[in-house]
Amino acid sequence: MATLQIENLTKTFPSHSKGEEPVRAIQGISFEMSGQVFVSVVGPSGCGKSTLLNIVSGVDTPSSGTVAVTQDGKPAVLGYVFQDPRLLPWRTVMQNMLYVSDLPEDEGRENAKRYLEMVGLEGAEGMWPGQLSGGMQQRVGIARAFSVHPDLLLMDEPFSHLDAITARSLREELQTLWEATKKTVLFVTHDVAEAVQLSNRIITLAHGGTVFDDTAIDLPFPRRASDPEFAAQQAEILGRFETMEAERAEATG
Amino acid sequence: MSVASILDRPSIKRNPVGRALTSTWGARITFYVMFLVFWQLLAMNVARVPAPLETFEFIWTELTWGDHPGVRDGEWVEHLSVTFVRFSIGLALGVLAGVIVGIAVGSSRFMRSLLSDVLLVFLALPAIIWAFLTVMWFGLGWKAPVFTVMLSAAPFVAVNISHGVRAVSPELHRMSDAFGVPRNRRFRSLLMPAIAGYLFTGLRFAFIIGWNAVLLAEWFGAANGVGWRSRLWYDGARYEGFVGWVIIFITIIFLVDGLILTPLQNRAFRWRKSGAAGIELVEMDHAGFEEGRAVRGA
Numbered sequence: 001m002a003t004l005q006i007e008n009l010t011k012t013f014p015s016h017s018k019g020e021e022p023v024r025a026i027q028g029i030s031f032e033m034s035g036q037v038f039v040s041v042v043g044p045s046g047c048g049k050s051t052l053l054n055i056v057s058g059v060d061t062p063s064s065g066t067v068a069v070t071q072d073g074k075p076a077v078l079g080y081v082f083q084d085p086r087l088l089p090w091r092t093v094m095q096n097m098l099y100v101s102d103l104p105e106d107e108g109r110e111n112a113k114r115y116l117e118m119v120g121l122e123g124a125e126g127m128w129p130g131q132l133s134g135g136m137q138q139r140v141g142i143a144r145a146f147s148v149h150p151d152l153l154l155m156d157e158p159f160s161h162l163d164a165i166t167a168r169s170l171r172e173e174l175q176t177l178w179e180a181t182k183k184t185v186l187f188v189t190h191d192v193a194e195a196v197q198l199s200n201r202i203i204t205l206a207h208g209g210t211v212f213d214d215t216a217i218d219l220p221f222p223r224r225a226s227d228p229e230f231a232a233q234q235a236e237i238l239g240r241f242e243t244m245e246a247e248r249a250e251a252t253g
Numbered sequence: 254m255s256v257a258s259i260l261d262r263p264s265i266k267r268n269p270v271g272r273a274l275t276s277t278w279g280a281r282i283t284f285y286v287m288f289l290v291f292w293q294l295l296a297m298n299v300a301r302v303p304a305p306l307e308t309f310e311f312i313w314t315e316l317t318w319g320d321h322p323g324v325r326d327g328e329w330v331e332h333l334s335v336t337f338v339r340f341s342i343g344l345a346l347g348v349l350a351g352v353i354v355g356i357a358v359g360s361s362r363f364m365r366s367l368l369s370d371v372l373l374v375f376l377a378l379p380a381i382i383w384a385f386l387t388v389m390w391f392g393l394g395w396k397a398p399v400f401t402v403m404l405s406a407a408p409f410v411a412v413n414i415s416h417g418v419r420a421v422s423p424e425l426h427r428m429s430d431a432f433g434v435p436r437n438r439r440f441r442s443l444l445m446p447a448i449a450g451y452l453f454t455g456l457r458f459a460f461i462i463g464w465n466a467v468l469l470a471e472w473f474g475a476a477n478g479v480g481w482r483s484r485l486w487y488d489g490a491r492y493e494g495f496v497g498w499v500i501i502f503i504t505i506i507f508l509v510d511g512l513i514l515t516p517l518q519n520r521a522f523r524w525r526k527s528g529a530a531g532i533e534l535v536e537m538d539h540a541g542f543e544e545g546r547a548v549r550g551a
Contacts, residue, residue, distance in 0.1 A: 057431050058430075058431075059427055059430055059431060078431065079432075080428070080432065084424070086424055086425060086427075086428040088425065088442060088443060089524055089525075090447075090449075090522075090524045091442060091524075092524075095442070099429075099434060099438065099442055100432040100434060128523075128524040130524060130525070144432075148432065154431075
Protein backbone atom coordinates (compact mmCIF):
# COMPACT_ATOMS: atom_id res chain seq x y z
CA MET A 1 0.00 0.00 0.00
CA ALA A 2 1.36 3.38 -1.02
CA THR A 3 1.72 6.02 1.67
CA LEU A 4 2.56 9.69 1.33
CA GLN A 5 3.63 11.42 4.53
CA ILE A 6 4.26 15.14 4.57
CA GLU A 7 5.47 16.67 7.79
CA ASN A 8 5.89 20.35 8.49
CA LEU A 9 6.98 21.02 4.92
CA THR A 10 8.23 24.49 4.04
CA LYS A 11 9.67 25.84 0.82
CA THR A 12 11.30 29.24 0.48
CA PHE A 13 12.57 30.61 -2.82
CA PRO A 14 15.35 33.22 -2.75
CA SER A 15 14.13 36.70 -3.70
CA HIS A 16 14.73 37.95 -7.20
CA SER A 17 16.43 41.18 -6.18
CA LYS A 18 18.46 42.31 -3.18
CA GLY A 19 16.65 43.72 -0.18
CA GLU A 20 13.45 41.87 -1.07
CA GLU A 21 12.00 39.25 1.26
CA PRO A 22 12.48 35.66 0.14
CA VAL A 23 9.31 34.12 -1.27
CA ARG A 24 7.64 31.64 1.09
CA ALA A 25 5.79 29.27 -1.21
CA ILE A 26 4.85 26.72 1.45
CA GLN A 27 4.75 27.28 5.20
CA GLY A 28 4.40 24.18 7.32
CA ILE A 29 2.15 21.77 5.46
CA SER A 30 1.46 18.41 7.08
CA PHE A 31 -0.84 15.65 5.90
CA GLU A 32 -0.84 11.96 5.26
CA MET A 33 -2.62 9.83 2.71
CA SER A 34 -2.47 6.13 1.94
CA GLY A 35 -4.20 3.34 0.08
CA GLN A 36 -6.70 3.57 -2.72
CA VAL A 37 -7.60 7.24 -2.36
CA PHE A 38 -7.99 10.11 -4.76
CA VAL A 39 -6.90 13.23 -2.90
CA SER A 40 -7.22 16.69 -4.44
CA VAL A 41 -5.29 19.73 -3.36
CA VAL A 42 -7.20 22.90 -4.27
CA GLY A 43 -6.44 26.54 -3.69
CA PRO A 44 -5.99 29.85 -5.44
CA SER A 45 -3.07 30.29 -7.82
CA GLY A 46 0.16 31.06 -6.04
CA CYS A 47 -0.74 29.04 -2.94
CA GLY A 48 2.07 26.55 -3.50
CA LYS A 49 0.11 23.68 -5.08
CA SER A 50 2.55 23.03 -7.92
CA THR A 51 5.56 23.51 -5.65
CA LEU A 52 4.10 20.87 -3.34
CA LEU A 53 3.77 18.45 -6.25
CA ASN A 54 7.30 19.17 -7.48
CA ILE A 55 8.67 18.39 -4.03
CA VAL A 56 6.67 15.16 -3.74
CA SER A 57 7.94 14.06 -7.16
CA GLY A 58 11.53 14.86 -6.21
CA VAL A 59 12.00 17.44 -8.97
CA ASP A 60 12.34 20.09 -6.24
CA THR A 61 13.73 19.84 -2.70
CA PRO A 62 12.08 21.06 0.53
CA SER A 63 13.62 23.91 2.53
CA SER A 64 12.66 22.10 5.73
CA GLY A 65 10.35 19.31 6.82
CA THR A 66 10.07 15.85 5.36
CA VAL A 67 8.26 14.17 2.49
CA ALA A 68 8.20 10.38 2.33
CA VAL A 69 6.56 8.29 -0.38
CA THR A 70 6.70 4.60 0.41
CA GLN A 71 5.20 1.42 -0.94
CA ASP A 72 5.06 -1.20 1.84
CA GLY A 73 8.12 0.42 3.38
CA LYS A 74 10.11 0.61 0.11
CA PRO A 75 10.53 3.74 -2.08
CA ALA A 76 7.49 4.09 -4.33
CA VAL A 77 7.22 4.31 -8.12
CA LEU A 78 5.71 7.65 -9.21
CA GLY A 79 3.66 8.59 -12.25
CA TYR A 80 3.17 12.18 -13.32
CA VAL A 81 0.57 13.96 -15.46
CA PHE A 82 1.49 17.56 -16.24
CA GLN A 83 -0.59 20.61 -17.13
CA ASP A 84 0.53 20.25 -20.74
CA PRO A 85 0.97 16.82 -22.33
CA ARG A 86 4.80 17.03 -22.50
CA LEU A 87 5.18 14.44 -25.23
CA LEU A 88 8.30 14.16 -27.36
CA PRO A 89 7.04 15.70 -30.64
CA TRP A 90 9.57 13.70 -32.72
CA ARG A 91 8.44 10.35 -31.34
CA THR A 92 5.23 8.49 -32.16
CA VAL A 93 2.59 7.86 -29.51
CA MET A 94 3.93 4.32 -28.97
CA GLN A 95 7.54 5.54 -28.77
CA ASN A 96 6.46 8.14 -26.22
CA MET A 97 4.94 5.39 -24.11
CA LEU A 98 8.09 3.26 -24.40
CA TYR A 99 10.27 6.27 -23.50
CA VAL A 100 9.22 5.98 -19.83
CA SER A 101 8.91 2.19 -19.73
CA ASP A 102 11.31 -0.06 -17.85
CA LEU A 103 9.87 -3.25 -19.32
CA PRO A 104 11.53 -5.31 -22.07
CA GLU A 105 10.49 -4.11 -25.56
CA ASP A 106 7.70 -6.65 -26.23
CA GLU A 107 6.14 -6.43 -22.81
CA GLY A 108 6.45 -2.65 -22.89
CA ARG A 109 4.50 -2.56 -26.16
CA GLU A 110 1.74 -4.83 -24.83
CA ASN A 111 1.51 -2.75 -21.68
CA ALA A 112 1.46 0.55 -23.57
CA LYS A 113 -1.24 -0.75 -25.91
CA ARG A 114 -3.40 -1.72 -22.96
CA TYR A 115 -3.27 1.72 -21.40
CA LEU A 116 -3.74 3.50 -24.72
CA GLU A 117 -6.88 1.43 -25.23
CA MET A 118 -8.10 2.41 -21.79
CA VAL A 119 -8.01 6.09 -22.78
CA GLY A 120 -9.63 5.37 -26.16
CA LEU A 121 -6.52 5.71 -28.31
CA GLU A 122 -6.33 2.25 -29.89
CA GLY A 123 -4.98 2.65 -33.41
CA ALA A 124 -3.14 5.89 -32.65
CA GLU A 125 0.13 4.15 -31.72
CA GLY A 126 1.92 5.19 -34.91
CA MET A 127 0.76 8.81 -34.97
CA TRP A 128 2.92 11.83 -34.14
CA PRO A 129 1.74 14.00 -31.23
CA GLY A 130 1.34 16.90 -33.69
CA GLN A 131 -1.39 14.94 -35.45
CA LEU A 132 -3.47 14.67 -32.26
CA SER A 133 -5.80 17.23 -30.69
CA GLY A 134 -4.91 18.74 -27.33
CA GLY A 135 -7.34 16.42 -25.59
CA MET A 136 -5.91 13.34 -27.30
CA GLN A 137 -2.38 14.42 -26.43
CA GLN A 138 -3.36 14.75 -22.80
CA ARG A 139 -4.93 11.28 -22.99
CA VAL A 140 -1.53 9.96 -24.06
CA GLY A 141 -0.05 11.80 -21.08
CA ILE A 142 -2.54 10.09 -18.77
CA ALA A 143 -1.97 6.66 -20.36
CA ARG A 144 1.78 7.21 -20.01
CA ALA A 145 1.47 7.99 -16.30
CA PHE A 146 -0.72 4.93 -15.61
CA SER A 147 1.48 2.66 -17.76
CA VAL A 148 4.47 2.81 -15.39
CA HIS A 149 2.24 1.16 -12.72
CA PRO A 150 2.81 3.98 -10.27
CA ASP A 151 2.28 3.46 -6.56
CA LEU A 152 1.50 7.15 -6.36
CA LEU A 153 0.12 9.12 -9.28
CA LEU A 154 0.72 12.87 -9.27
CA MET A 155 -1.47 15.09 -11.44
CA ASP A 156 -0.85 18.82 -11.86
CA GLU A 157 -4.00 20.55 -13.18
CA PRO A 158 -4.07 18.14 -16.12
CA PHE A 159 -7.29 19.53 -17.63
CA SER A 160 -6.77 23.25 -17.11
CA HIS A 161 -5.49 23.84 -20.65
CA LEU A 162 -8.38 22.02 -22.35
CA ASP A 163 -11.72 23.37 -23.47
CA ALA A 164 -14.61 22.75 -21.07
CA ILE A 165 -16.23 19.95 -23.08
CA THR A 166 -13.02 18.00 -23.66
CA ALA A 167 -12.04 18.50 -20.02
CA ARG A 168 -15.41 17.11 -18.94
CA SER A 169 -15.08 13.90 -20.92
CA LEU A 170 -11.47 13.43 -19.80
CA ARG A 171 -12.56 13.81 -16.16
CA GLU A 172 -15.10 11.07 -16.67
CA GLU A 173 -12.50 8.82 -18.27
CA LEU A 174 -10.04 9.50 -15.48
CA GLN A 175 -12.68 8.60 -12.93
CA THR A 176 -13.38 5.29 -14.72
CA LEU A 177 -9.67 4.60 -15.03
CA TRP A 178 -9.18 5.30 -11.34
CA GLU A 179 -12.02 2.98 -10.35
CA ALA A 180 -10.51 0.25 -12.52
CA THR A 181 -6.96 0.63 -11.19
CA LYS A 182 -7.53 2.08 -7.69
CA LYS A 183 -4.26 3.97 -7.72
CA THR A 184 -3.24 6.35 -4.98
CA VAL A 185 -3.67 9.75 -6.62
CA LEU A 186 -2.61 13.23 -5.55
CA PHE A 187 -4.42 15.66 -7.84
CA VAL A 188 -3.76 19.39 -7.88
CA THR A 189 -6.38 21.79 -9.26
CA HIS A 190 -7.72 25.30 -8.84
CA ASP A 191 -11.20 24.08 -9.80
CA VAL A 192 -13.29 23.08 -6.77
CA ALA A 193 -16.01 21.48 -8.90
CA GLU A 194 -13.42 19.27 -10.58
CA ALA A 195 -12.06 18.25 -7.16
CA VAL A 196 -15.55 17.42 -5.90
CA GLN A 197 -16.27 15.35 -8.97
CA LEU A 198 -13.14 13.20 -8.70
CA SER A 199 -11.93 12.99 -5.12
CA ASN A 200 -12.45 11.09 -1.89
CA ARG A 201 -10.81 13.89 -0.01
CA ILE A 202 -10.09 17.57 -0.67
CA ILE A 203 -7.30 19.51 0.98
CA THR A 204 -7.63 23.28 0.59
CA LEU A 205 -4.55 25.48 0.74
CA ALA A 206 -4.73 29.17 1.56
CA HIS A 207 -2.52 31.97 0.17
CA GLY A 208 0.92 31.64 1.69
CA GLY A 209 0.98 27.86 1.50
CA THR A 210 -0.80 26.57 4.59
CA VAL A 211 -3.44 23.83 4.87
CA PHE A 212 -6.71 25.56 5.53
CA ASP A 213 -9.28 22.81 5.14
CA ASP A 214 -9.36 19.01 4.83
CA THR A 215 -12.68 17.46 3.83
CA ALA A 216 -13.74 13.91 3.00
CA ILE A 217 -16.20 13.57 0.08
CA ASP A 218 -18.41 10.52 0.49
CA LEU A 219 -20.71 10.86 -2.54
CA PRO A 220 -21.03 7.76 -4.76
CA PHE A 221 -19.41 7.70 -8.22
CA PRO A 222 -20.11 8.71 -10.93
CA ARG A 223 -20.94 12.15 -9.64
CA ARG A 224 -23.03 14.64 -11.56
CA ALA A 225 -22.78 18.40 -11.19
CA SER A 226 -26.57 18.52 -11.43
CA ASP A 227 -26.87 16.43 -8.25
CA PRO A 228 -27.92 18.73 -5.34
CA GLU A 229 -25.50 17.03 -2.95
CA PHE A 230 -22.66 17.75 -5.40
CA ALA A 231 -23.56 21.42 -5.44
CA ALA A 232 -23.92 21.52 -1.67
CA GLN A 233 -20.50 19.98 -1.17
CA GLN A 234 -18.92 22.45 -3.57
CA ALA A 235 -20.70 25.41 -1.97
CA GLU A 236 -19.59 24.31 1.49
CA ILE A 237 -15.90 24.20 0.57
CA LEU A 238 -16.03 27.51 -1.30
CA GLY A 239 -18.07 29.06 1.54
CA ARG A 240 -15.51 28.10 4.17
CA PHE A 241 -12.77 29.56 1.98
CA GLU A 242 -14.64 32.84 1.52
CA THR A 243 -15.30 33.18 5.25
CA MET A 244 -11.61 32.59 5.98
CA GLU A 245 -10.55 35.18 3.40
CA ALA A 246 -13.03 37.71 4.76
CA GLU A 247 -11.86 37.18 8.34
CA ARG A 248 -8.28 37.53 7.32
CA ALA A 249 -8.97 40.70 5.37
CA GLU A 250 -10.65 42.11 8.51
CA ALA A 251 -7.73 41.11 10.72
CA THR A 252 -5.12 42.69 8.50
CA GLY A 253 -7.39 45.43 7.20
CA MET B 254 -20.47 35.70 -59.69
CA SER B 255 -21.64 32.36 -60.95
CA VAL B 256 -20.64 29.08 -59.40
CA ALA B 257 -18.83 28.15 -62.62
CA SER B 258 -16.62 31.23 -62.58
CA ILE B 259 -15.66 30.60 -58.96
CA LEU B 260 -14.70 27.07 -59.89
CA ASP B 261 -12.76 28.39 -62.88
CA ARG B 262 -10.49 30.63 -60.93
CA PRO B 263 -8.19 28.02 -59.41
CA SER B 264 -7.60 26.65 -62.90
CA ILE B 265 -5.27 29.57 -63.61
CA LYS B 266 -2.98 28.15 -60.99
CA ARG B 267 -3.46 24.65 -62.32
CA ASN B 268 -2.37 25.72 -65.78
CA PRO B 269 1.12 24.18 -66.12
CA VAL B 270 2.65 27.04 -68.12
CA GLY B 271 1.33 29.72 -65.79
CA ARG B 272 2.53 27.79 -62.79
CA ALA B 273 5.99 27.16 -64.29
CA LEU B 274 6.56 30.85 -64.94
CA THR B 275 5.57 31.94 -61.44
CA SER B 276 7.18 29.03 -59.62
CA THR B 277 10.48 29.14 -57.77
CA TRP B 278 11.89 27.12 -60.66
CA GLY B 279 10.87 29.81 -63.13
CA ALA B 280 12.74 32.38 -61.07
CA ARG B 281 15.79 30.14 -60.89
CA ILE B 282 15.89 29.54 -64.61
CA THR B 283 15.63 33.28 -65.22
CA PHE B 284 18.64 33.74 -62.97
CA TYR B 285 20.74 31.18 -64.84
CA VAL B 286 19.87 32.63 -68.22
CA MET B 287 20.82 36.12 -67.07
CA PHE B 288 24.00 34.79 -65.51
CA LEU B 289 25.04 33.09 -68.76
CA VAL B 290 24.39 36.28 -70.74
CA PHE B 291 26.44 38.30 -68.25
CA TRP B 292 29.27 35.76 -68.39
CA GLN B 293 29.29 35.81 -72.19
CA LEU B 294 29.47 39.61 -72.22
CA LEU B 295 32.27 39.56 -69.68
CA ALA B 296 34.23 37.02 -71.71
CA MET B 297 33.86 39.09 -74.86
CA ASN B 298 35.22 42.23 -73.20
CA VAL B 299 37.78 41.05 -70.68
CA ALA B 300 40.93 39.11 -71.45
CA ARG B 301 41.54 35.91 -69.46
CA VAL B 302 37.84 35.25 -68.89
CA PRO B 303 36.96 32.03 -70.73
CA ALA B 304 33.67 32.02 -72.64
CA PRO B 305 30.83 29.82 -71.38
CA LEU B 306 30.84 27.62 -74.48
CA GLU B 307 34.59 27.11 -74.30
CA THR B 308 34.28 26.17 -70.64
CA PHE B 309 31.43 23.71 -71.19
CA GLU B 310 33.37 22.16 -74.03
CA PHE B 311 36.26 21.66 -71.64
CA ILE B 312 33.99 20.07 -69.00
CA TRP B 313 32.56 17.75 -71.64
CA THR B 314 36.02 16.67 -72.79
CA GLU B 315 37.12 16.16 -69.19
CA LEU B 316 34.07 14.13 -68.21
CA THR B 317 34.16 11.95 -71.35
CA TRP B 318 37.82 11.02 -70.95
CA GLY B 319 38.63 13.03 -74.07
CA ASP B 320 42.09 14.40 -74.85
CA HIS B 321 42.66 18.06 -74.17
CA PRO B 322 45.01 19.69 -76.64
CA GLY B 323 48.42 19.59 -74.99
CA VAL B 324 47.34 17.66 -71.89
CA ARG B 325 46.56 13.96 -72.08
CA ASP B 326 43.28 12.43 -70.89
CA GLY B 327 40.87 13.83 -68.31
CA GLU B 328 41.36 11.77 -65.19
CA TRP B 329 38.39 13.27 -63.46
CA VAL B 330 37.15 10.08 -61.76
CA GLU B 331 40.51 9.50 -60.14
CA HIS B 332 40.84 13.08 -58.90
CA LEU B 333 37.27 13.36 -57.74
CA SER B 334 37.38 10.11 -55.81
CA VAL B 335 40.66 11.00 -54.12
CA THR B 336 39.20 14.34 -53.08
CA PHE B 337 35.97 12.76 -51.95
CA VAL B 338 37.71 10.29 -49.69
CA ARG B 339 39.80 13.05 -48.08
CA PHE B 340 36.76 15.26 -47.74
CA SER B 341 34.59 12.52 -46.21
CA ILE B 342 37.18 11.50 -43.64
CA GLY B 343 37.88 15.11 -42.71
CA LEU B 344 34.19 15.96 -42.50
CA ALA B 345 33.38 12.89 -40.41
CA LEU B 346 36.17 13.74 -37.96
CA GLY B 347 35.10 17.38 -37.92
CA VAL B 348 31.44 16.58 -37.26
CA LEU B 349 32.37 14.11 -34.54
CA ALA B 350 34.62 16.65 -32.82
CA GLY B 351 32.00 19.38 -33.33
CA VAL B 352 29.21 17.31 -31.78
CA ILE B 353 31.30 16.37 -28.75
CA VAL B 354 32.54 19.91 -28.14
CA GLY B 355 29.08 21.36 -28.90
CA ILE B 356 27.32 19.12 -26.37
CA ALA B 357 29.98 19.87 -23.74
CA VAL B 358 29.78 23.63 -24.31
CA GLY B 359 25.98 23.60 -24.49
CA SER B 360 25.39 21.61 -21.33
CA SER B 361 28.06 22.91 -18.95
CA ARG B 362 28.63 26.47 -17.86
CA PHE B 363 32.24 25.64 -17.06
CA MET B 364 32.95 24.26 -20.52
CA ARG B 365 31.23 27.28 -22.03
CA SER B 366 33.52 29.68 -20.15
CA LEU B 367 36.52 27.50 -20.95
CA LEU B 368 35.94 27.06 -24.67
CA SER B 369 33.78 29.89 -26.01
CA ASP B 370 36.74 32.15 -26.86
CA VAL B 371 38.66 29.27 -28.43
CA LEU B 372 35.61 28.46 -30.55
CA LEU B 373 35.40 32.06 -31.72
CA VAL B 374 39.06 31.97 -32.76
CA PHE B 375 38.47 28.75 -34.70
CA LEU B 376 35.42 30.24 -36.39
CA ALA B 377 37.36 33.33 -37.37
CA LEU B 378 40.28 31.42 -38.89
CA PRO B 379 39.73 31.01 -42.63
CA ALA B 380 40.33 27.63 -44.23
CA ILE B 381 43.34 28.96 -46.09
CA ILE B 382 45.23 29.42 -42.80
CA TRP B 383 44.58 25.77 -41.94
CA ALA B 384 45.64 24.78 -45.43
CA PHE B 385 49.00 26.56 -45.00
CA LEU B 386 49.51 25.34 -41.44
CA THR B 387 48.71 21.70 -42.21
CA VAL B 388 50.97 21.68 -45.27
CA MET B 389 53.66 23.11 -43.01
CA TRP B 390 53.08 20.38 -40.41
CA PHE B 391 52.39 17.35 -42.56
CA GLY B 392 53.93 18.21 -45.91
CA LEU B 393 52.37 17.16 -49.19
CA GLY B 394 49.92 14.24 -49.07
CA TRP B 395 46.56 13.22 -47.68
CA LYS B 396 46.98 14.54 -44.13
CA ALA B 397 46.93 18.25 -44.99
CA PRO B 398 43.55 18.17 -46.81
CA VAL B 399 41.94 15.84 -44.23
CA PHE B 400 42.93 17.97 -41.25
CA THR B 401 42.13 21.22 -43.03
CA VAL B 402 38.60 19.95 -43.61
CA MET B 403 38.27 18.74 -40.04
CA LEU B 404 39.56 21.96 -38.46
CA SER B 405 37.49 24.23 -40.72
CA ALA B 406 34.23 22.28 -40.34
CA ALA B 407 34.27 21.38 -36.63
CA PRO B 408 33.65 24.84 -35.12
CA PHE B 409 30.49 25.40 -37.20
CA VAL B 410 29.04 22.13 -36.00
CA ALA B 411 30.12 22.82 -32.42
CA VAL B 412 28.58 26.30 -32.24
CA ASN B 413 25.27 25.18 -33.75
CA ILE B 414 25.05 22.09 -31.53
CA SER B 415 25.80 24.10 -28.40
CA HIS B 416 22.94 26.47 -29.24
CA GLY B 417 20.71 23.45 -29.85
CA VAL B 418 21.56 21.84 -26.53
CA ARG B 419 20.73 25.02 -24.69
CA ALA B 420 17.39 25.26 -26.48
CA VAL B 421 16.14 21.79 -25.42
CA SER B 422 12.83 22.23 -23.63
CA PRO B 423 13.29 22.27 -19.83
CA GLU B 424 9.72 20.92 -19.56
CA LEU B 425 10.69 17.74 -21.39
CA HIS B 426 13.76 17.42 -19.15
CA ARG B 427 11.55 17.70 -16.07
CA MET B 428 9.16 15.13 -17.51
CA SER B 429 12.10 12.79 -18.02
CA ASP B 430 13.28 13.49 -14.45
CA ALA B 431 9.83 12.75 -13.06
CA PHE B 432 9.70 9.38 -14.83
CA GLY B 433 13.35 8.58 -14.07
CA VAL B 434 14.26 8.05 -17.73
CA PRO B 435 17.84 6.67 -17.98
CA ARG B 436 20.57 8.91 -19.39
CA ASN B 437 21.36 7.02 -22.57
CA ARG B 438 17.69 6.86 -23.60
CA ARG B 439 17.33 10.55 -22.84
CA PHE B 440 20.33 11.27 -25.05
CA ARG B 441 18.88 9.26 -27.94
CA SER B 442 15.22 10.23 -27.71
CA LEU B 443 15.26 13.73 -26.23
CA LEU B 444 18.60 15.46 -26.76
CA MET B 445 19.55 14.23 -30.25
CA PRO B 446 16.16 14.82 -31.94
CA ALA B 447 15.83 18.20 -30.22
CA ILE B 448 19.14 19.38 -31.62
CA ALA B 449 18.67 17.75 -35.03
CA GLY B 450 17.63 21.06 -36.62
CA TYR B 451 20.77 22.73 -35.34
CA LEU B 452 22.81 19.71 -36.36
CA PHE B 453 21.60 19.99 -39.95
CA THR B 454 22.32 23.71 -40.04
CA GLY B 455 25.80 22.97 -38.73
CA LEU B 456 26.22 20.10 -41.19
CA ARG B 457 25.34 22.28 -44.15
CA PHE B 458 27.91 24.90 -43.20
CA ALA B 459 30.46 22.24 -42.34
CA PHE B 460 29.86 20.60 -45.70
CA ILE B 461 30.29 23.76 -47.75
CA ILE B 462 33.20 25.08 -45.75
CA GLY B 463 34.85 21.66 -45.66
CA TRP B 464 34.54 21.33 -49.43
CA ASN B 465 36.20 24.72 -49.91
CA ALA B 466 38.86 23.69 -47.43
CA VAL B 467 39.71 20.44 -49.19
CA LEU B 468 40.14 22.27 -52.50
CA LEU B 469 42.39 24.89 -50.93
CA ALA B 470 44.49 22.29 -49.17
CA GLU B 471 44.87 20.30 -52.37
CA TRP B 472 45.72 23.44 -54.29
CA PHE B 473 48.69 24.05 -52.01
CA GLY B 474 49.51 20.69 -50.57
CA ALA B 475 48.65 17.70 -52.75
CA ALA B 476 49.78 16.03 -55.93
CA ASN B 477 46.32 14.90 -57.03
CA GLY B 478 42.66 15.65 -56.35
CA VAL B 479 40.23 18.26 -57.59
CA GLY B 480 42.11 21.16 -56.06
CA TRP B 481 45.37 20.08 -57.61
CA ARG B 482 43.68 19.54 -60.95
CA SER B 483 42.24 23.09 -60.90
CA ARG B 484 45.68 24.45 -60.13
CA LEU B 485 47.20 22.50 -62.98
CA TRP B 486 45.00 24.35 -65.46
CA TYR B 487 45.41 27.65 -63.67
CA ASP B 488 49.20 27.42 -63.69
CA GLY B 489 49.07 26.54 -67.36
CA ALA B 490 47.08 29.74 -67.97
CA ARG B 491 44.24 27.54 -69.30
CA TYR B 492 41.41 29.46 -67.69
CA GLU B 493 38.61 27.46 -69.30
CA GLY B 494 40.03 24.43 -67.43
CA PHE B 495 40.20 26.30 -64.17
CA VAL B 496 36.67 27.68 -64.44
CA GLY B 497 35.47 24.28 -65.70
CA TRP B 498 36.69 22.63 -62.51
CA VAL B 499 35.13 25.36 -60.38
CA ILE B 500 31.82 24.53 -62.05
CA ILE B 501 32.36 20.81 -61.46
CA PHE B 502 32.88 21.22 -57.74
CA ILE B 503 30.01 23.66 -57.32
CA THR B 504 27.79 21.11 -59.07
CA ILE B 505 28.94 18.50 -56.58
CA ILE B 506 27.87 20.71 -53.66
CA PHE B 507 24.42 21.02 -55.23
CA LEU B 508 24.17 17.29 -55.88
CA VAL B 509 25.21 16.20 -52.39
CA ASP B 510 22.97 18.80 -50.79
CA GLY B 511 19.97 17.74 -52.86
CA LEU B 512 20.57 13.98 -52.93
CA ILE B 513 21.91 13.35 -49.43
CA LEU B 514 21.41 16.21 -46.98
CA THR B 515 17.87 17.23 -47.93
CA PRO B 516 16.41 13.69 -47.92
CA LEU B 517 18.13 13.01 -44.58
CA GLN B 518 16.68 16.18 -43.15
CA ASN B 519 13.21 15.33 -44.43
CA ARG B 520 13.45 11.91 -42.83
CA ALA B 521 14.53 13.36 -39.50
CA PHE B 522 11.62 15.80 -39.54
CA ARG B 523 8.80 13.49 -40.65
CA TRP B 524 7.03 14.35 -37.40
CA ARG B 525 6.82 18.03 -38.37
CA LYS B 526 4.68 17.48 -41.43
CA SER B 527 1.45 17.71 -39.51
CA GLY B 528 0.01 19.71 -36.73
CA ALA B 529 0.72 22.46 -34.30
CA ALA B 530 3.44 20.86 -32.26
CA GLY B 531 5.86 21.13 -35.14
CA ILE B 532 5.44 24.79 -35.97
CA GLU B 533 7.20 26.05 -32.89
CA LEU B 534 10.18 23.84 -33.63
CA VAL B 535 10.36 24.89 -37.25
CA GLU B 536 10.70 28.44 -36.01
CA MET B 537 13.29 27.34 -33.54
CA ASP B 538 15.19 25.67 -36.33
CA HIS B 539 14.94 28.84 -38.35
CA ALA B 540 16.39 30.78 -35.42
CA GLY B 541 19.19 28.24 -35.35
CA PHE B 542 19.82 28.86 -39.02
CA GLU B 543 19.91 32.62 -38.51
CA GLU B 544 22.33 32.14 -35.68
CA GLY B 545 24.45 29.91 -37.80
CA ARG B 546 24.53 32.54 -40.50
CA ALA B 547 25.48 35.23 -38.02
CA VAL B 548 28.27 32.98 -36.84
CA ARG B 549 29.35 32.35 -40.40
CA GLY B 550 29.66 36.06 -40.89
CA ALA B 551 31.88 36.49 -37.82
